[in-house]
Amino acid sequence: MELFAFPVNLILALVWGGIILWLWKDYRRSVFVRWFLSPLATLSSILLFGSGCLVAGFAGVECTRSWWFTSELFFMMTVLAFVLLRGLRDAGGKLRYRFILNHFGLLTVLVSLFFGSPDKDVLRLSLTPGMTSDIAYREDGSMDKLRYEVCLEDFRTDYYENGVPSVYEATISMDGKTVSLKVNSPYAARFAEQIYLVSASGPQAQGGCVLQVVRQPWKWLTVIGIILMVTGAVLLFVQGPQTLSGHREE
Amino acid sequence: MIMVWDIFIYFAIAAVVLYAVGAVVAWTRPSKVGVPASLCGMAMLVFGAFIVILWSSLSRPPMRTIGETRLWYSFFAMAAGLFTYIRWKYNWVLSFSAVLSTVFIVINCLKPQIHDATLMPALQSGWFIPHVTVYMFSYSILGCAFLIALRGLVNKDETVLQSIDTLVYIGLAFLSFGMLSGAVWAKQAWGDFWTWDPKETWAAITWLSYLAYIHFRLLHKGSLKWLCILVIFSFACLQMCWWGVNYLPSAQDSVHVYGR
Numbered sequence: 306m307e308l309f310a311f312p313v314n315l316i317l318a319l320v321w322g323g324i325i326l327w328l329w330k331d332y333r334r335s336v337f338v339r340w341f342l343s344p345l346a347t348l349s350s351i352l353l354f355g356s357g358c359l360v361a362g363f364a365g366v367e368c369t370r371s372w373w374f375t376s377e378l379f380f381m382m383t384v385l386a387f388v389l390l391r392g393l394r395d396a397g398g399k400l401r402y403r404f405i406l407n408h409f410g411l412l413t414v415l416v417s418l419f420f421g422s423p424d425k426d427v428l429r430l431s432l433t434p435g436m437t438s439d440i441a442y443r444e445d446g447s448m449d450k451l452r453y454e455v456c457l458e459d460f461r462t463d464y465y466e467n468g469v470p471s472v473y474e475a476t477i478s479m480d481g482k483t484v485s486l487k488v489n490s491p492y493a494a495r496f497a498e499q500i501y502l503v504s505a506s507g508p509q510a511q512g513g514c515v516l517q518v519v520r521q522p523w524k525w526l527t528v529i530g531i532i533l534m535v536t537g538a539v540l541l542f543v544q545g546p547q548t549l550s551g552h553r554e555e
Numbered sequence: 556m557i558m559v560w561d562i563f564i565y566f567a568i569a570a571v572v573l574y575a576v577g578a579v580v581a582w583t584r585p586s587k588v589g590v591p592a593s594l595c596g597m598a599m600l601v602f603g604a605f606i607v608i609l610w611s612s613l614s615r616p617p618m619r620t621i622g623e624t625r626l627w628y629s630f631f632a633m634a635a636g637l638f639t640y641i642r643w644k645y646n647w648v649l650s651f652s653a654v655l656s657t658v659f660i661v662i663n664c665l666k667p668q669i670h671d672a673t674l675m676p677a678l679q680s681g682w683f684i685p686h687v688t689v690y691m692f693s694y695s696i697l698g699c700a701f702l703i704a705l706r707g708l709v710n711k712d713e714t715v716l717q718s719i720d721t722l723v724y725i726g727l728a729f730l731s732f733g734m735l736s737g738a739v740w741a742k743q744a745w746g747d748f749w750t751w752d753p754k755e756t757w758a759a760i761t762w763l764s765y766l767a768y769i770h771f772r773l774l775h776k777g778s779l780k781w782l783c784i785l786v787i788f789s790f791a792c793l794q795m796c797w798w799g800v801n802y803l804p805s806a807q808d809s810v811h812v813y814g815r
Contacts, residue, residue, distance in 0.1 A: 348776065521746075
């Protein structure tokens with residue numbers, strides 16, 4: 306994955322998008338582009354990717370890292386991009402916005418996750434009260450130095466009567482600020498870098514906790530895609546089953 | 556909490572009887588839509604009252620365990636059946652949704668599971684209620700689409716496709732919101748939108764399956780038989796996503812398991 310990290314992933318995304326735009330602009334009537342715009346391509350891309358997910362559903366998450374799963378996803382993204390370009394040109398009437406929001410939203414989410422995943426970095430650090438550290442570790446054991454120091458001021462846990470945890474709350478200090486962390490309430494340390502409270506660590510007497518630092522520079526693109534898709538879903542509900550008008554044969 | 560759960564049977568019987576009477580009236584007097592609709596509406600009120608009482612006694616939303624989500628499913632199955640009946644006047648749909656709802660009520664009576672007040676930190680989020688209720692509502696709407704598809708398959712009746720289309724569009728819209736709100740919540744809780752956890756994978760399968768149905772219809776492809784089978788298959792995937800996934804060996808380490 307490191308091979309495809311920034312800027313390689315960005316270059317690949319731009320090249321992929323550029324090729325699609327170039328084909329759309331200059332070779333719209335070619336057999337290749339017409340096939341990608343055909344019902345067969347649309348349906349086979351959904352069914353192929355769905356089948357891949359089905360295999361992963363039974364066999365486990367490892368399948369989603371395989372070359373064939375990645376290829377199916379890439380194929381679906383490519384079909385989606387061509388269909389979106391045609392829709393931007395042709396789609397008319399009151400369903401135009403629904404079409405664009407749903408297709409552009411999904412494409413944005415897929416592109417951000419597909420090309421953005423090599424840039425994602427997850428690090429963990431285990432702290433006890435009073436301890437300061439700027440060293441965090443990845444799942445594979447490799448180490449990274451953070452651009453700031455984190456000091457655990459306090460870690461509080463509460464439990465229900467049956468021993469199920471009810472509250473995890475950590476107070477940390479960093480950048481001269483005191484920050485309260487809870488599960489579901491991360492702290493944005495830098496642009497696209499958030500600190501999460503994951504769990505308690507070690508013997509309870511030590512009162513320590515595990516923090517997780519997540520760097521995900523492409524996350525805002527994912528958020529934009531999600532907002533577009535949610536808006537598209539609202540229109541899907543409001544407008545119901547109607548057929549898009551305005552498509553013309555290439 | 557145990558005390559409240561003990562009275563569930565009374566609310567359940569009252570709701571099922573009211574709904575069943577409404578369904579029988581719909582069969583026997585097809586012209587009188589108001590009477591069955593009122594009876595089924597009353598059934599929903601009774602069942603809804605129990606959910607409110609349980610919610611109040613637990614001091615948390617009753618949405619954590621599979622048993623608790625079954626409560627919502629039974630409630631929304633009644634609502635979806637009633638909506639379909641009022642919208643398309645199918646006199647048989649109330650009976651089918653009554654059976655669907657009753658099956659999950661009976662399972663809850665036989666296997667009530669845990670109904671304690673605990674709510675682990677990961678579930679203490681503003682996304683919890685909208686995420687679960689929206690999903691349960693979409694499951695119920697798509698349950699009605701499944702029933703109509705079964706009928707279409709048996710009777711070879713092309714006219715059912717129009718009703719299935721409407722239900723699938725509504726169901727998919729809510730399914731999309733459920734999935735996307737889940738992705739945002741996952742980012743907030745665990746640091747990533749999507750990790751291909753078994754539950755997420757099955758959510759994607761279900762979503763893609765209904766998406767395939769919509770595209771088959773938009774592109775005017777597929778026979779009645781094939782389309783009905785696709786809706787039935789999609790509903791099977793939905794069940795897998797909801798509770799079936801818990802029985803898969805690959806899901807034993809899933810982060811989405813909260814008191815099976």
